[in-house]
Amino acid sequence: MLDLEEIRSVLDGLTQIDLVRLRRAGSKFALALDCTVDDLINEAVFSAYSGSRECRRDLHILVFLIGAMRSIAWNAKVSSRKAEREISLDATGTDGRPLVVLKSNAPDAETQILRAEDMALRIAALDDLFADDEPALLVIMADLDELSKEEIMTMNEMSETTYNSTRTRIRRKMERRFPNGWTA
Amino acid sequence: MDCVSGAEENDPTLNQLIDEAVEDLMKLSDAELMAELAEEGADPEAEAQSARNAIAAGIARAGRARLVAARTAVDRDRTARVVRSAVPVALRASILERFANDDPKLKSRLTMAARNGEGITEQEMDSILADLRDLGVIDDEGNPIER
Numbered sequence: 001m002l003d004l005e006e007i008r009s010v011l012d013g014l015t016q017i018d019l020v021r022l023r024r025a026g027s028k029f030a031l032a033l034d035c036t037v038d039d040l041i042n043e044a045v046f047s048a049y050s051g052s053r054e055c056r057r058d059l060h061i062l063v064f065l066i067g068a069m070r071s072i073a074w075n076a077k078v079s080s081r082k083a084e085r086e087i088s089l090d091a092t093g094t095d096g097r098p099l100v101v102l103k104s105n106a107p108d109a110e111t112q113i114l115r116a117e118d119m120a121l122r123i124a125a126l127d128d129l130f131a132d133d134e135p136a137l138l139v140i141m142a143d144l145d146e147l148s149k150e151e152i153m154t155m156n157e158m159s160e161t162t163y164n165s166t167r168t169r170i171r172r173k174m175e176r177r178f179p180n181g182w183t184a
Numbered sequence: 185m186d187c188v189s190g191a192e193e194n195d196p197t198l199n200q201l202i203d204e205a206v207e208d209l210m211k212l213s214d215a216e217l218m219a220e221l222a223e224e225g226a227d228p229e230a231e232a233q234s235a236r237n238a239i240a241a242g243i244a245r246a247g248r249a250r251l252v253a254a255r256t257a258v259d260r261d262r263t264a265r266v267v268r269s270a271v272p273v274a275l276r277a278s279i280l281e282r283f284a285n286d287d288p289k290l291k292s293r294l295t296m297a298a299r300n301g302e303g304i305t306e307q308e309m310d311s312i313l314a315d316l317r318d319l320g321v322i323d324d325e326g327n328p329i330e331r
Contacts, residue, residue, distance in 0.1 A: 046243075
């Protein structure tokens with residue numbers, strides 16, 4: 001694992017194009033969050049530099065940071081869901097023994113509505129962005145349904161070349177529309 | 185900064201789109217990415233500088249967190265091992281006698297030690313004085329604290 005000095009050194013060694021790649025990858029993960037790409041990069045570096053995430057010597061720091069940003073983005077949801085399953089041992093029964101009480105099985109109705117509205121806004125923004133590009137819109141909708149590459153290609157009668165070029169078009173348009181993530 | 189809130193349960197659906205877009209980006213060679221930037225009229229140095237600033241901010245934040253942790257550890261250590269100047273032996277005895285009048289247990293301990301001709305050891309004296317200090321009854325010099 002890299003120590004702090006080595007992490008500092010490899011970070012200093014990132015080239016201009018590495019940094020562009022880091023920021024453009026981060027802007028995509030920040031689409032799922034309520035912070036900017038720069039906040040997310042900051043958080044990934046903080047996790048490496050504070051020792052909460054260890055960087056293997058054989059891993060390029062750029063790949064490590066992109067993985068860290070992805071993990072931060074995805075785990076934010078997992079930890080939030082775990083918190084909902086926490087139990088409380090505060091209550092006691094009539095026999096004086098502690099009762100195990102589920103704090104909550106699900107988010108409250110208001111939270112659910114806000115989440116649904118938030119997601120609807122993000123999807124609507126993607127809809128608008130690709131309104132004039134039907135193949136891209138179909139691929140995005142299939143992604144939202146978590147279909148595989150093969151299923152998407154079959155369903156839309158796409159060749160691999162068309163699929164790949166559609167993916168690139170989606171990426172580039174997202175980069176231009178959301179250069180700093182969702183919130184910016 | 186709050187990176188821990190997001191679209192929550194909906195996110196598994198966004199995950200695939202984002203993963204695919206990042207994968208597409210990572211497949212590009214440096215030259216291809218530079219060509220894309222040129223085509224877009226983007227400023228690679230401005231993007232790189234934003235990333236550099238974010239990295240510097242992350243390092244600075246981690247440094248501050250380490251400093252706070254170190255300071256907390258030192259404070260904890262200081263509380264655990266407070267170095268106090270020794271109170272002279274004569275004064276120590278008079279302090280103990282004064283408090284022994286209000287504390288039958290302490291009085292009997294001192295009387296017993298005197299009867300046996302042993303006296304109370306310095307270590308025992310220090311231990312009792314430390315207890316009195318911790319209770320806030322006397323200050324570091326052994327003076328009673330008025331309440």
